[in-house]
Amino acid sequence: MxxxxxxxxxxxxxxxxxxxxxxxxxxxxxxxxxxxxxxxxxxxxxxxxxxxxxxxxxxxxxxxxxxxxxxxxxxRPFVARRMVQHWDNVFVHPVMGQVERGYSGGSLFWEDGALTDDLDRVGDYARLLASVGINAVSLNNVNVHAGEARLLTDRLSEVAALAARFRQYHIRVYLSVSFAAPMVLGGLDTADPADERVKDWWATATQRVYATIPDFGGYVVKADSEGQPGPFAYGRTHADGANVLAAALAPFGGEVYWRAFVYNHRQDWRDRSTDRARAAYDHFTPLDGEFAANVVLQVKHGPIDFQPREPVSPVLLSMPRTSLAVEFQATQEYTGQQRHVCYLPPMWSSVLSTVAGAVDAVVTVSNAGDDRYWTNHPLAQANLYAAGRLAWDPALDPTALLDEWIGLTFPPAAAGVVHELMRDSWAVYEGYTSPLGVGFMVHPGDHYGPDVDGYEYSRWGTYHFADRDGVGVDRTRATGTGFTGQYPQPLADEHESLATCPDELLLFFHHVPYTHVLHSGKTVIQHIYDTHFQGAAAVAEMVGRWAALPPETVGEDLHARVADRLREQERSANEWRDQINTYFHRKSGIPDAQGRRIY
Ligand code: GCU
CATH class of the missing domain: 3.30.379.10 (Chitobiase/beta-hexosaminidase domain 2-like)
Structure with a gap:
């Protein structure tokens, strides 16, 4: 050729x-x-x-x-399945907008109820994804609302139009579907996976999809999760549920990506026996070996929900007889929402170093939208770039990937500054936000900015248990929720013991006094003060570095866009610093050893 x-x-x-x-x-x-x-x-x-x-x-x-x-x-690719998932709605959702947790403008695929008329942009996006090795894309939000459910049936021509653009780049298209589709779309009075009419409905609907889109990839399903319908309503297991869809897809070579993000989202904060971190493992590991061959169980990389720091999900280490996908989030829901620079591949790479041998697929929730720079913060493109490259080869070095992206994106005169801004940006972000793996000190709902007790008395199962003496979640086998026992050895013992638990995960696994001394030699409280002062100071330095770069080096518009986002990052980092430091100073009564300003 x-x-x-x-x-x-x-x-x-x-x-x-x-x-x-x-x-x-x-x-x-x-x-x-x-x-x-x-x-x-x-x-x-x-x-x-x-x-x-x-x-x-x-x-x-x-x-x-x-x-x-x-x-x-x-x-050659490390895994055959390298997928980007969109949380795009067809219709603007009253709470979540056009793209759920999207920070880059509207959807690339739909504009307020209709298919985009800019399919060329979709083609450009497909090329961009293919250039980094992505070969699968799911088009719509995992929370499937009524209008979006119809993509599977009478709006299929829109999916076909998008699939035509992706096909040019060897990318197969998938749809998120509602488990209740046989009721919502088919008029049945049940979605029970054991009911023959339900099986027939899925088989017929799927046949129609393949008649229109012969290389259709398959379905993505969020079931029994955060209000989405699922097999529990019928006393069936998630294997029962997934296998019905898998049977409908199997004749055509399609697959089901079935999400393991299942937990009780109506918890009572008084109930100390329920631990959200345990939920996916408790629900899914008993089903190991029961899923059909064309089901891929899609597991978030950490046990909770895309926090800036979490341990690896034990589900990924415990289901040898199930095809597994690890799910990453490029859209920066909890990592600065594309207003903060936060280069995530060092996090993903460390997860992959633990799970790479166990997973068959890598899934990344996209951070792209109809913004002219694709990702709102121009530097956030690097996350999408590296997500694809790491799915192709998890052994690639994140810093080398950063430089690869910089080399393809910026002139040499800007490369050094961009590198300095981005290389340690995840660590910087972690520094000024929630400390030592405790997570979820964010503003409820929009998840942007600090609110230390915002989730403390809520139903979501995300607590830090700070009191006057200490902070953190006791997830040990000895005295806590027993979550550490879900890990294979040596991780189970490593996390269980204060002597071996890594500092950065300490408060995820243990409740300790503020005076507890870390492996670093600092007390917990002093670590909190130091990282928050240092993190915010690092952002101030980033602002200065960028300002010193002559705008014409990268173009005035892009320079101004980054400068604007950096100003917001600085404001927000200062807010985080002051709220977190003040909160823990008031709780503990322990002064900062360096006497810096705490309110
Ligand atoms: C998070 C996020 C939701 C999303 C969910 C999911 O909880 O806040 O918007 O729907 O993850 O992954 O399904």
């Missing part, structure tokens, strides 16, 4: 960035697996060989990143 201009490049030379010095060879007999490619560059000529079109495409995108000579290397 050398010399042909494949659709996914928009024509060689013309806008693709690939020059005549790139030779693409598709050779079905080359011995490479699906999506894999061999790339080399010598004497100024790059050669890419693959057995299939997708491999050739990934190799071409690699060619765009190349700089200098390269001895032949073969690249």
């Amino acid at each position: 050398s010399g042909v201009h494949p659709a996914w490049l928009g024509g060689l030379g013309g806008g693709s960035g690939l020059g005549d010095d790139v030779v693409l060879t598709r050779d079905p007999l080359c011995g490479l697996e699906a999506e894999a490619y061999t790339i080399a560059r010598s004497g100024g000529v790059t050669t890419v060989v693959a057995a299939d079109e997708a491999g050739l495409m990934y190799g071409s995108f690699h060619a765009l990143r190349l700089d200098g000579e390269l001895a032949a290397q073969t690249h």
